[in-house]
Amino acid sequence: MTDRLYYHDSFLYDFDARVVETLMLEGKHAVVLDRTAFYPTSGGQVHDLGMLTAEGQQIAITEVADEEDGRILHFAAASLPAGTQVHGSVDAARRRDHVQQHSGQHVLSAAFIRLFNMPTVSFHMGEESCTIDLETAGLSAAQAQKAELLANEVIAEDRPVCTRFVPLDEARQLGLRKLPPKQTGDLRLIDISDFDLTACGGTHVRATGQIGSILLRKAEKVKQGVRVEFVCGLRAVSTARRDFMTLTEAATLFSSHIYDVPEQIRKSLAESKGAGKAQHKLLEELAELSAERLLAQSVGSPQVITQFFPDRDALFVKLLAQKLTAGKSPIIALLASGAGQPTLVFAQTPGQKFNMGQLMKDAMAQLGGRGGGSADMAQGGLPAGAGNIADLERALHLIAAPLQTSGPHS
Numbered sequence: 389m390t391d392r393l394y395y396h397d398s399f400l401y402d403f404d405a406r407v408v409e410t411l412m413l414e415g416k417h418a419v420v421l422d423r424t425a426f427y428p429t430s431g432g433q434v435h436d437l438g439m440l441t442a443e444g445q446q447i448a449i450t451e452v453a454d455e456e457d458g459r460i461l462h463f464a465a466a467s468l469p470a471g472t473q474v475h476g477s478v479d480a481a482r483r484r485d486h487v488q489q490h491s492g493q494h495v496l497s498a499a500f501i502r503l504f505n506m507p508t509v510s511f512h513m514g515e516e517s518c519t520i521d522l523e524t525a526g527l528s529a530a531q532a533q534k535a536e537l538l539a540n541e542v543i544a545e546d547r548p549v550c551t552r553f554v555p556l557d558e559a560r561q562l563g564l565r566k567l568p569p570k571q572t573g574d575l576r577l578i579d580i581s582d583f584d585l586t587a588c589g590g591t592h593v594r595a596t597g598q599i600g601s602i603l604l605r606k607a608e609k610v611k612q613g614v615r616v617e618f619v620c621g622l623r624a625v626s627t628a629r630r631d632f633m634t635l636t637e638a639a640t641l642f643s644s645h646i647y648d649v650p651e652q653i654r655k656s657l658a659e660s661k662g663a664g665k666a667q668h669k670l671l672e673e674l675a676e677l678s679a680e681r682l683l684a685q686s687v688g689s690p691q692v693i694t695q696f697f698p699d700r701d702a703l704f705v706k707l708l709a710q711k712l713t714a715g716k717s718p719i720i721a722l723l724a725s726g727a728g729q730p731t732l733v734f735a736q737t738p739g740q741k742f743n744m745g746q747l748m749k750d751a752m753a754q755l756g757g758r759g760g761g762s763a764d765m766a767q768g769g770l771p772a773g774a775g776n777i778a779d780l781e782r783a784l785h786l787i788a789a790p791l792q793t794s795g796p797h798s
């Protein structure tokens with residue numbers, strides 16, 4: 389069993405110890421010390437980083453793990469023989485951040501219980517933010533804000549946070565917020581004065597003021613309830629700073645105040661929707677005019693119209709195909725567009741003997757694209773940059789040739 393120094397002092401960053409065991413696990417060096425201030429990943433809190441110094445040599449600690457038998461494994465960049473005296477130094481900035489996030493979680497979980505009787509069923513500490521999962525059917529924005537306010541009031545009150553060890557039977561009588569599932573021996577209790585009492589093995593603040601602040605972010609439905617994302621302390625400041633910079637950048641684009649950004653976005657979306665509608669109307673008119681011109685130029689029955697539009701997109705040739713084949717006289721339109729993804733559209737005036745879908749499948753097999761459709765209308769796309777104008781025009785003419793000679797008057 390490793391003596392866990394962090395149980396008694398969350399702000400102990402330097403310590404002396406002796407290597408009692410050295411191991412090789414999955415290609416990584418690991419050492420067990422007789423005592424340690426390094427916190428191992430457990431209870432939702434992430435492990436510490438830092439250094440072990442032995443005989444003037446510094447060895448980085450890359451991961452710390454908790455074993456079921458009570459040993460703490462320190463994964464190290466190099467091997468250290470058993471019996472070596474070492475000096476350990478924990479990365480203090482990282483630990484302080486973890487202490488703030490983890491202690492903030494106690495306060496926030498207690499606030500959700502006190503206000504809405506929503507128990508916390510799990511806690512996750514991430515690189516950027518933390519989450520708790522609340523056992524509840526739903527959480528309104530107003531409820532989240534109330535919990536955030538209460539948690540921050542408790543932080544502002546700077547309530548003492550005490551740690552003590554209590555036998556399991558005694559702990560059961562104390563009305564803890566959470567009892568660990570399996571436990572032997574004494575329970576380690578974390579007591580936030582007159583606010584929260586729970587069992588926990590993590591590292592905590594001395595008083596709630598050290599948490600600094602809690603900022604709640606998104607809440608989303610998950611299988612077991614509602615997941616609430618939050619950040620505490622310096623993370624809350626850096627996150628709020630990033631939010632502000634993002635909002636300021638958006639406001640600058642609109643030449644507006646940051647609080648007017650949502651209204652500006654609403655306006656822009658409405659304008660862009662209106663412009664889209666106007667553009668579609670113009671495209672329809674252009675397709676109508678193009679159809680009239682093509683119909684006036686073409687001869688034969690059925691009239692087979694082949695045309696490649698290098699500067700138009702798929703929507704335009706589709707509209708044009710619809711216009712060309714909407715009349716009574718038998719028309720076959722074999723069209724291609726070059727803007728964006730090169731697209732082929734085949735259409736015929738309904739009631740003719742040809743099958744555009746099959747024709748498209750054959751064309752795509754030859755040209756190396758994907759497509760299909762019904763007997764009267766089919767569409768196919770070629771890989772971007774496929775072929776060139778000459779290739780596509782030649783392909784359209786080759787497809788058109790047998791149709792022109794197989795008409796009723798051929």
Ligand SMILES: [Zn+2]
Binds near residue numbers: 494578589592
């Ligand atoms: Zn804790």
